[in-house]
Amino acid sequence: MVKRVTTKDKILNAAETLFAEHGFEQTSLRQITADAQVNLASVNYHFGSKKALIQAVMARYLEVLMPALERELRQLSQQPQITTRAVFDCFRGPLQELTHVRRQGPTIFLSLLGFAYTEIQGHLRRYTMAHFGDVIQLLLTLLHEANPQLSPVAMFWRLHFVLGATVFAQLSGPALREIAAADFGETIAPDEVLERLIPFLAGGVDAPTC
Amino acid sequence: MVKRVTTKDKILNAAETLFAEHGFEQTSLRQITADAQVNLASVNYHFGSKKALIQAVMARYLEVLMPALERELRQLSQQPQITTRAVFDCFRGPLQELTHVRRQGPTIFLSLLGFAYTEIQGHLRRYTMAHFGDVIQLLLTLLHEANPQLSPVAMFWRLHFVLGATVFAQLSGPALREIAAADFGETIAPDEVLERLIPFLAGGVDAPTC
DNA sequence: GCTCATTTTAAACGCTCGTTTTAATTTAAA
């Protein structure tokens, strides 16, 4: 028995696409429900509020990404030697798994993450810490193991620089890819941005303090 | 003769503070005019529209920063050896000069830059390129000179990663400084974030491609 | 002191937003 797509899922699918393109606050429930071809009031019926819908959209991705990331990190933690680069490489697989949520899952998720950090900073951090705090802790531990010369507070800051560069690269990705194509005649895929990004991030984290 | 503060300046001062705190779209003209203690309609009278006000706020900073930055970069360009780090250090002085615009000028400007990039991407880039395109070009040239092994397109991407990390560090700055203070018992000033950021950025730009 | 351009003011306009209400419809158990 094939269950047909529920109203709830139609809303989630339309919402995440629009959120990823234009941000949370810039996307109205009227746009979402029009795209989803459902009634305006159904968002409040099924989710309670717009804020709850945003949280549900993020949760659907985090619940796939985080367990996969934890698996990768735990596996890495048993290696004798840990490099910053190896830690960041742990993100590749789990991000790729997001294609199971949606075709453009990895790109969509990173965009959502970007908007979440710029628009509703506090909420996302609280939610992530409450549900996946141990994964974040494991990540920090491994990064510290890879860079014992860095103090915990220095690593804290660098990790957020990493997050900033990542998120921004994703948000500006479409515009920048366009410019790069025009100026350098090189068309590169969204995934390739990540390939360019990872060495940059690893170099930044590994940089000497001074 | 001491000219008293004009309505136009009162609006600019109130606007930039609110813009830097909450972003452009999240700040209403009613908040601005209430803070400035002027009439709501005076924004449209003096500036024409909200978009023009945003541009005026940015222009007031860019017109101080850009000439100072150009001066520093030109001076550096005469050195025999150019490092990435030296290029980034060129930003210190000019950013500091922004205190002449406002007491918290550097912080405010970087926050504005952050919101400008996330909220009205296209406009700011066009404006900056039109008015200060030669400074940007000089910056790219020097960075390429410091890293001849990087292709122009690779440098293009890394420069935008740099911008992303900077902008997000600034936007999340207040929240992150709070967390850092709570978790590590270390209270650091906004300026110190920049001190932590610059080595990270230089390390990222200098990283080997692979 | 009068005049005319500049500036300030209060009020309203048209629009979009998230949310709520109330009724109609569908669904599934008895």
Next chain:
DNA sequence: TTTAAATTAAAACGAGCGTTTAAAATGAGC
């Protein structure tokens, strides 16, 4: 088939937004 719960639907609510209008206040030049 009846009945009660779950869902969908249409319409309106109240609030906030940027902008416009038209009248009042202000100020400089003659």
